[in-house]
Amino acid sequence: MIEIRHVNMVYPNGVRALNDINLNIDRNEFVFVVGASGAGKSTLIRLLGLEFPPTAGKIKVLGKELTRLRRREIPAYRRSIGVVFQDFRLLENRCVYDNVAFAMQVVGARPRDIRRRVPEALEAVGLLDKARMKPQELSGGEQQRVCLARAIVNNPSLIIADEPTGNLDPKTSMEIIEHLKAINIRGTTVIMATHDREIVNALKKRVIALENGRIIRDEQRGEYS
Amino acid sequence: MLIRNILHYIKEAFLSIGRNGWMSFASVSVVAVSLFILGTFYLVNLNAEHITAELESQVEIIAEVAEDLTAEEIEQLRVTVIQLPEVEEVRFVSKSEALQRLKERMGEEWVEGYEDEERNPLPHSFEIRTIVPQDVPVVAGKLEKIPGIADVEYGAGVVEKLFRVGSVVRWIGLTFMVGLAVTAMFLIANTIKLTVNARSKEIMIMKWVGATEWFIRWPFVIEGIILGLIGALIPSLLLYYLYGEAVNWSQTNINFLPLLPSYLVIGELIKLLLLLGTIIGALGSALSVRRFLKV
Numbered sequence: 001m002i003e004i005r006h007v008n009m010v011y012p013n014g015v016r017a018l019n020d021i022n023l024n025i026d027r028n029e030f031v032f033v034v035g036a037s038g039a040g041k042s043t044l045i046r047l048l049g050l051e052f053p054p055t056a057g058k059i060k061v062l063g064k065e066l067t068r069l070r071r072r073e074i075p076a077y078r079r080s081i082g083v084v085f086q087d088f089r090l091l092e093n094r095c096v097y098d099n100v101a102f103a104m105q106v107v108g109a110r111p112r113d114i115r116r117r118v119p120e121a122l123e124a125v126g127l128l129d130k131a132r133m134k135p136q137e138l139s140g141g142e143q144q145r146v147c148l149a150r151a152i153v154n155n156p157s158l159i160i161a162d163e164p165t166g167n168l169d170p171k172t173s174m175e176i177i178e179h180l181k182a183i184n185i186r187g188t189t190v191i192m193a194t195h196d197r198e199i200v201n202a203l204k205k206r207v208i209a210l211e212n213g214r215i216i217r218d219e220q221r222g223e224y225s
Numbered sequence: 226m227l228i229r230n231i232l233h234y235i236k237e238a239f240l241s242i243g244r245n246g247w248m249s250f251a252s253v254s255v256v257a258v259s260l261f262i263l264g265t266f267y268l269v270n271l272n273a274e275h276i277t278a279e280l281e282s283q284v285e286i287i288a289e290v291a292e293d294l295t296a297e298e299i300e301q302l303r304v305t306v307i308q309l310p311e312v313e314e315v316r317f318v319s320k321s322e323a324l325q326r327l328k329e330r331m332g333e334e335w336v337e338g339y340e341d342e343e344r345n346p347l348p349h350s351f352e353i354r355t356i357v358p359q360d361v362p363v364v365a366g367k368l369e370k371i372p373g374i375a376d377v378e379y380g381a382g383v384v385e386k387l388f389r390v391g392s393v394v395r396w397i398g399l400t401f402m403v404g405l406a407v408t409a410m411f412l413i414a415n416t417i418k419l420t421v422n423a424r425s426k427e428i429m430i431m432k433w434v435g436a437t438e439w440f441i442r443w444p445f446v447i448e449g450i451i452l453g454l455i456g457a458l459i460p461s462l463l464l465y466y467l468y469g470e471a472v473n474w475s476q477t478n479i480n481f482l483p484l485l486p487s488y489l490v491i492g493e494l495i496k497l498l499l500l501l502g503t504i505i506g507a508l509g510s511a512l513s514v515r516r517f518l519k520v
Contacts, residue, residue: 072437078432078433078435083433089426091427102434106431106434106435106440107434107435108440154434
């Protein structure tokens with residue numbers, strides 16, 4: 001599902017963030033990308049989200065080679081993946097329901113489908129009863145669950161999450177992970193960058209460890225270190 | 226483009242104008258002021274051209290005929306003059322007609338005692354119009370060399386100055402108008418940039434969930450067009466009213482310099498302002514969204 005070949009990333013300021021990365025990720029996998037700050041986790045996630053192209057190498061996702069996508073093909077690609085951020089990125093002036101519906105309106109979905117899919121997504125993350133509340137009336141964990149609902153509402157086959165529990169306490173973090181697990185079981189590939197040791201060790205999923213922009217470890221049912 | 230999307234764009238545009246009430250007010254004001262000044266210049270320029278043209282068309286040459294010519298010689302002279310390529314019209318003014326005119330202009334007592342044909346001191350003359358007013362000095366030069374013409378008169382220096390002033394007025398007006406249009410566009414670009422800035426987070430999220438660039442752009446472009454149109458409507462109405470008043474005032478107070486009548490110019494002006502407002506708004510917003518689309 002994801003094929004990464006000889007990927008290098010050097011930022012314009014000269015920082016070498018990724019060094020000859022080679023990686024295969026299959027459909028339905030749940031993958032942790034771990035490492036210290038500055039190891040290159042975020043860069044890898046952002047490359048998958050097409051925030052920028054790699055300096056060298058090839059990235060193939062869902063059969064599409066990202067480096068060959070034309071500018072106007074990027075939106076269609078982004079619709080096929082769901083993205084979750086550490087800092088939530090919700091619209092404060094809109095309620096929970098509208099935040100999730102927004103992701104469907106933006107891609108031109110039919111109102112009928114929006115009315116059907118948004119409650120389903122909110123139900124999946126257990127927030128249907130808070131649909132009319134504004135993000136700032138919710139706890140951090142609840143806000144991140146809204147983001148999960150927004151990420152899955154368009155039925156993506158891949159979810160990429162950049163430190164989704166970075167701003168949350170351990171108990172709330174585990175809740176988010178349980179939701180991600182459930183999403184994964186329903187057939188969505190999940191790639192999550194984190195430096196939360198407890199979560200990684202508890203789940204026993206595939207772990208890819210980065211250090212100084214290189215893969216130093218890639219284990220099925222791995223641990224944090 | 227889907228109808229559903231179009232409705233969404235228009236709704237978003239109006240919501241945004243409401244959300245950024247003060248900013249929208251500022252944009253509209255900027256456009257209104259710029260277009261008001263521009264419209265004023267347009268009217269002034271148009272009237273300046275009209276008045277110059279009016280004055281230019283009144284420029285004619287008076288050629289006095291030498292005293293001792295016979296009627297036949299005068300007729301031959303008339304034919305010579307009208308055959309000059311630059312000349313459009315030649316009118317013969319006889320001694321007595323000239324005197325009659327003088328009498329009308331200055332009053333009976335001025336011509337008393339000279340009314341008799343023998344004692345009339347005024348010469349026969351030709352009034353000559355050229356096809357283009359700019360040729361007046363050239364024709365005057367040629368006339369002076371024709372035997373039988375005693376004297377040539379035209380508002381020598383005045384004519385040349387008039388032409389020069391006319392073209393200077395035109396160029397200053399044009400330069401000002403272009404400058405103001407560009408200024409107004411950058412001002413609206415800046416104002417919409419602020420509303421775009423206020424919504425940069427929204428735009429970023431839209432990009433991340435896969436909105437196309439035009440889906441993001443349209444609401445802002447429509448917002449710009451609405452602001453530009455409202456901004457153009459205000460000076461249109463204002464100038465419509467003010468110009469009408471100006472025309473009325475000029476008719477009673479300075480009727481020797483008549484302004485162009487309102488119905489001839491105001492329709493064109495309003496069309497121009499609305500068009501400019503739309504262009505300014507659309508271009509301005511397109512300019513300011515562009516930067517945010519590069520995620």
